Amino acid sequence: MSLKPVLSPEVAAAQAEGKAIVALESTIITHGMPYPQNLETARRVEDEIRAAGAVPATIAVLNGTLHAGLTDAQLEELAQAKNVAKISRADMAVIMAQGRTGATTVAATMIAAHLAGIHVFATGGIGGVHKGAEDSFDISADLLELAATPVSVVAAGAKAILDVPKTLEVLETQGVPVITYGQDSFPAFWSATSPLASPLRMDAPEDIAKAHQMRGQLGLPGGQLIANPIPAAAEIPQAEMNPIIDAATTEADEKGITGKEVTPFLLQRIFELTEGRSLTANIELVLNNARLAAQIAKALG
Missing domain, CATH: 3.40.1790.10 (Indigoidine synthase domain)
Structure with a gap:
């Protein structure tokens, strides 16, 4: 039985209503640019997807839990977090088992999106x-x-x-x-x-x-x-x-x-x-x- 990511309220509602969902990676937030520019960019990308008629699902591991979709508070928490792991397929399970926070690369985001039933990912x-x-x-x-x-x-x-x-x-x-x-x-x-x-x-x-x-x-x-x-x-x-x-x-x-x-x-x-x-x-x-x-x-x- 596969481990299902925790869905944000917005993503859970979108799935229930059959709306289009787009996965997003999180290394651009934690490893791509400094705060607060990283948070501003993450919000801009999510808003771009909403404006196009779909729902964004930013993927990340927060304290060992895999999330598909982050609330704005979680997005802000991740944008300011320190010592965030950069997760790919090889270390994804280890970071989660250790209860750590990690940002997903392309490979890890694809894995999480598939587990969440999301078929399209923008990076x-x-x-x-x-x-x-x-x-x-x-x-x-x-x-x-x-x-x-x-x-x-x-x-x-x-x-x-x-x-x-x-x-x-x-x-x-x-x-x-x-x-x-x-x-x-x-x-x-x-x-x-x-x-x-x-x-x-x-x-x-x-x-x-x-x-x-x-x-x-x-x-x-x-x-x-x-x-x-x-x-x-x-x-x-x-x-x-x-x-x-x-x-x-x-x-x-x-x-x-x-x-x-x-x-x-x-x-x-x-x-x-x-x-x-x-x-x-x-x-x-x-x-x-x-x-x-x-x-x-x-x-x-």
Whole structure:
């Protein structure tokens, strides 16, 4: 018997009434930006989903209890919490067994959403294959989760600090549909386009919802990655971003930064090198993903 997450009153009412629900991760709150900007952004993303006619369900572990949907008081508590664990599939059960508080990554959010009966999840960007993975074997659990758990994940592609071609290869090997919304080019997180062709393209939320349902009818495991380009007005073009990413990556190598410390270091250095523009773009792409996820969730009925 599976452990069911505790639903917030808003999410419980939405399920009872058959309303569309969109899952949200919580690491952007605890590990993405400082208080109170993290709380303001979390509320903006939730409100964007409500404005689009769906109900947000922010996922987190609070004092050992898995929640699908947080009250505003719980959201504020999480935004100010200290020593919050960053949870993925490997340590999710351990953090809960210890009664600790943890924020969910893409993989852990997918697990919780599936347990709660939520089919669509909006995030910023997924994890993937890190540069130099042929030596380090550093590959995010997000990719295998997409192959295993039947949730459609709306993201602005993979984080641009990764080895995106290898990330796409692993997703193909794992049988994960990678569907770009509205264009043939695979988006590059802060940048709307890249030289990489998207494996698949769909132009309507209703078609994406139908593909999600069809996978279930075929008995195929896993979910879908929906790559949603950042709005052009908010993007930082690749020609500008690539040298900045390269400089930050070189600095991380020189300092011997490895494992779970790589991503936060790179994101912080890129924030500094872009004078904050990377974070502004990140917020805009998350809001954009929330809007599309709400449309897909509504189309799923």
